[in-house]
Amino acid sequence: MSVSTPPKARPAAVLGAALTAVVLIAVAVVAVRELAVSQGWASGSPWSLDAVRSLDGLTPSVGVAAVGVVIALLGLVLVWLALKPAARTHLQAHADGDLWLSAPAVAALARGVADRAPGVISADATRVSRRRITVEVVTSGDPTAVAERVDSALQSQVQGLTRAAVTVRTREVSR
Incomplete structure (x- = not known):
């Protein structure tokens, strides 16, 4: 009997990777829009400047710490999903x-x-x-x-x- 690698299901990280890809595509679309506005190829005001201005003066608070903890936990879950072995199917x-x-x-x-x-x-x-x-x-x-x-x-x-x-x-x- 030959020993080979068994067929396995999709890795658990597939959903997280797909969602991360969608978020990165959205960031790329916003970045292209920002480039077009800053070069004068399109009219409007840059969104990134407004976002940075709204974060200016942000001080440590419970809300900022909670958002940081949620982001860190999400990162740990994505790392765990990436390292988790896929289930055998056959x-x-x-x-x-x-x-x-x-x-x-x-x-x-x-x-x-x-x-x-x-x-x-x-x-x-x-x-x-x-x-x-x-x-x-x-x-x-x-x-x-x-x-x-x-x-x-x-x-x-x-x-x-x-x-x-x-x-x-x-x-x-x-x-």
Whole structure:
């Protein structure tokens, strides 16, 4: 079995990076407007001078400290999101090649195998995770015998694909 890097979800920092990019684009648009106004290419008064004048004379206060703390916390959250590893999304198959399967794909295969087993009225994958897949089977016959047949079919066709544990739960309906 080859060892390779598993497929992963998008990093958690994607949303923060996208929002930061939008803010930087807005700052660039304002900077171009300021350049056009200061060079006389456009009419109007510069916004940056008004913003700097409004900050002139600002003294330390609770509001300024609160804004500083919020900005610092936002920066720490963005750094944490950037360093947080992305979640694994697929299961490696027990094959010689580099084959990865998603947990929902393995669950759909398990549901299909269970649904085709003799004595099964319906089957559904009720719990799906990278470590465990639970298949719930509805039968009108002996639940123990049907569970054994379904488990045997799952062992031969699904269990060998991945390390995910596939379990069977049966429910009997009256005829």
